Amino acid sequence: MHRPVMPPPGHSPQRWKESWGRLIACLTIWICVSVSLRYGYFGDSRMVLGPSSSRLMKASSVFVDHVEVRDEDKKGVLLYGFYEKPELSFETNWSVADYMIVASYSRKGFSLWLNKGSKIRMRWEARTSILNQLQVVMIKGERKYETLLPKQTSSPDALNLSEPLNGKEAEYTIEEDNRYYLGLINTNPKNIITTLSVNVTSKMYELSKARNMCSTTQGSCRLKLLFPKTQYVVVTTPDNGDINGWNIEVAFVARAIIYVAILGAIVIIIFLILKYLGACDTDQSTNLVETATWQASEPSETEPIMPAKSVRLTYGTNEEDDEGSSCSSSEDLYDAKLCVICYDDQRNCFFVPCGHCATCYDCAQRIMEEDNKMCPICRRLIHKVRRLFTS
Incomplete structure (x- = not known):
């Protein structure tokens, strides 16, 4: 009878698959965490400021080595570092006036970064016939946008927003540190030339x-940034009256050794968890092997693996009967060790989770390739097939 060659326990394909699975899981987590740390909270960002602008940022020196500001236009942006949060107590005022051409059915304006407590006042002038076709708009937010309504100015020489005169005014009070877009909307089918005057009272740190x-x-x-204190960084711009093109890039350069240490610790913890789960799986398989071996030697009534040896009762002595009984018992015992499907090879595996040892390994693999994957003894669903190694 042909006996299949068993592979050594240390070189089973299942072990190789588990090892590769653990390695791929660790590498995947490493890449995901690296990308999130690189491009997440402490990542590069592009900012829009404006003249006489002051923006506060907080950076942990544990994760950030230094802060870098890039200004391609070289307008003289300043970067200040603090150990403690500075006070928003300084106030400055600046104004700008210029001609503006607003295309038909379009919007034109500029963006500023303003802190809480700042005030901005706009005045635009045009011909009376087309003045009502110009609308002012102010939008707050860098990611989530919100349109703000103007507050009517209380100055005695101010113009009412509803009067069809040569000029109109609008005033806004800033209630939150954020980016603000101010613009004019042209609802006329023709281009409109207007004179726009802006006066800003800006709160600075x-x-x-x-x-x-x-x-x-x-x-x-x-x-x-000095390790390990938490740092506050303030980006400020000079008062030059330029309301266009205040775009800068701020980069938080990571402290590489901290990131490597954290990522290494995460990977080690995950590897230990996977190893522990694999060890539990191995212990469970060992227990199933022992259970199947015990069932093969002492079968139970509920889950019989080998049929119980029948005892024949006779009266008197008869040599022929004894010889026939011995032969029958030997044949039954031999048949009980054969595969119940092919009746060719011996039973050398068991099913998980039921633990029945009824087939050879080749027949068990054919059962696993089927759709139902049912145990031929108890008809339970089979999850795995484990080999039995006997000496």
Whole structure:
């Protein structure tokens, strides 16, 4: 009778698959965490500021080594570093007036970063016949946008928004630090030429207690963060009246050794968890092997693996009967060790979770390839097939 060659226990394909699965899981988590740390909260960002603007940012020096500001236009953006949060106590005022051409059915304006407590006042002038076809709009937010309504100015020489005169005014009070877009909407089918005047009272942070600073007059600057204190960084712009093109790039350069340590710890913890789960799976398989071996030696009434040996009662002595009984018992015992499907190879495997040992490994694999995957003894669903190694 042909006996299939069993592979060594240490080189089973299942072990190789489990090892590769653990390695791929660790690599996947490593990549995901690396990308989230690189492009997540402490990542590069593009900001729109404006003249006399002051923006506060908070950076943990545990994860950030230094902050870098890039200003391609070299307008003189300044970067200040603080140990403690500075006060929003300084106030400055600036104005700008210019001609503006608003195309038909379009919008034109500019963006500013304003802190809480700032005020902005706009006045636009055009011919009386087309003045009512110009509408002012103010939008708050960098990611989630919200349209704000103007507050009617209380100055005695101000013009009412509803009067069809040569000029109109609108005033806004800033209630939250954020980016604000101010613009005019043209509802006329023709282009409109208007004169726009903007007056801004801007609240700025007090810079006298800054630990260090750098300027972007050369195009970019770096501000080193002292480990392990949490740092506050303030980006400010000069008062030059330019309301167009205040775009800068801020990069939080990571402290690589901290990221590597955290990622390494995460991967080690995940590897230990996977190893523990694999060990539990191996222990469970060992227990099933022992259970199947015990059932093969002492079958129970509910889950019989081998039929019980029948005892024949006779009266008197008869040599022929004894010989026939011995032969019958030997044949029954031999048949009980054969596969119940092919009756060719011996039973050398068992099913998980029922634990029945009824087939050879080849027939068990054919059962696993089927759709139902049912045990031929108890008709339970088979999850795995385990080999039995006997000496």
